[in-house]
Amino acid sequence: MLKGKLNDLVESQILSEKIQSTLLLLKEHDFSAYPAGRHELGEDLFFFLNEYETKEVEACFWEAHQVYLDFHYILEGNENIAVDHIERQLVKEDYNEEKDATFFEGDVHSIITMNPGDVMICLPEDSHMAGIIAGEKQRVRKVVLKVKL
Template identity: 55%
Template sequence: MIVDTLEHLLENEHAFGEKIQRGLKFLKNTDFSGLAAGRHDVDDEMFYFINEYETKEAAECFWEAHRVNLDLHYILEGTERIGYAAIERLDVRDEYSAEKDAVFFTGELQSAVAASPGDLVICYPQDGHMTGIVAAQKEAVRKVVLKIKL
């Protein structure tokens, strides 16, 4: 898992492969303000979701990981905590679904980062992640989750 601001990641884009570089530039150059929540296609290698929700306690959230796509969580509004755990430290709750490109887990939340507008969290296939966790107080979050095919 990589956590930083979009601006910092763009400054160090040489550290990433071509697909992630393209994804970072896409996030930088796209105006998401007028777009509705839900799925939006970019091309054969990228699509994204505009997610809108209210944060909640970790006990109400869930762990997941993906095999086909990287997740780039880019916060537009609000603050949430995003939990992290290596998938081998979690217990499988629901086996991998190719349709959802997701496997769901159970496990204790031991590590989380707060993400605010402008922050970006990159989740690789080995990164179990739990999103939507309340930070200081419950609040509305609006974010882009860019999916990049590996």
């Protein structure tokens, strides 16, 4: 898992070319004009424009992906995202190839607050739980960009 401000990560010299080019796409593309839903950008690249109200942690769920990296990019609002290694989680629902997701259950040990302009990259070993209230319930608008490994 990697988290930071988009502008800072774009300038980083230590990230792979695939991650670097995806961050540049996030920076240069105007995602704010898209309606909520799934949008194709290329053969191995698509994104969800998600709009929702943050919830209590008990109403959220753990997931991890095997085929696609997740780039969570906050456009509006604030949310907390819980993160953990999949080895510390219990499998609740086995891997679903169609959804590219394994669902887990487990305690929350680490929470990261995401603000507008923040990006979090979730790797296959990162179980993550998005949409958690950060302070008070609020509307979040964000991009979840999916890049095939």
